Amino acid sequence: MSGYVLHDYYRSSASYRVRIALNLKGLEYRLHDVSLIEGAQRSEEHLARSAQGFVPVLELDGGRMLTQSLAIIDWLDAAHREPQLTPADPLARADTMARALLIACDIHPLNNLRVLKRLKHQFDATDAQRDDWYRHWVAEGFSALERMAGDGRYLGGDAPDLSDVCLVPQMFNARRFEMDLSPYPRLVAIDAALQALPAVSAAHPDAAR
Incomplete structure (x- = not known):
């Protein structure tokens, strides 16, 4: 695996959540800044990643895009089981x-x-x-x-x-x-x-x- 790309904005709460989850699971990723202040989230380039024009977007190997922070973290829990962030019980x-x-x-x-x-x-x-x-x-x-x-x-x-x-x-x-x-x-x-x-x-x- 070459590592994921996290399209995020440094001060976005939702992006911050996903960075924490990726780090807790010890996963490699690189950051791609999408400046909310400059309106980059509304660019055609970013709308192709996220229909809502939101961050974060987690880009997987092969180009698959995942959106919505809790959905991304749920996928991470399923794909990389340790440590689990949502209990099995x-x-x-x-x-x-x-x-x-x-x-x-x-x-x-x-x-x-x-x-x-x-x-x-x-x-x-x-x-x-x-x-x-x-x-x-x-x-x-x-x-x-x-x-x-x-x-x-x-x-x-x-x-x-x-x-x-x-x-x-x-x-x-x-x-x-x-x-x-x-x-x-x-x-x-x-x-x-x-x-x-x-x-x-x-x-x-x-x-x-």
Whole structure:
């Protein structure tokens, strides 16, 4: 295998998730930048990879393109089984998916770049109003996730799982928007434990630029 190509943007939460998953599985890949700020995701070249014009896109050997971060990670779990990021046990799997989807489906879509831009362009939201919007929805999600976290080192227990992979980028963005994280001590501790893993720290946006 010559290695995968990850078409991503360094600060994209969804791309960040896939970088973490690839690193945890020890897979080789190279990055191809698709600048969301410059609008490269709407280029014909990128739309040929992703009908939605989103990142990330994982390009496999032979040119097959995979889209949507959780679908990509699900494929990685099936194609490269160790370490598994979604448990085999049905109940544990349901718990993992509930935490992951809370982040990926309830928090993130309300706060991604295209929604924040829409607030400004359609509703004339100021930067302060935009940031308040962002923090409000993260706080709602984090309040629930704090209660859903167990006593283990990670959200997934003794080893990171899919929900941990989703947590790290959301914590990064919460800090970028200057959120007060003191109400979420378990999430802060779990994030610190995750950041201590070389596979996670190597996926950080500063390392992916």
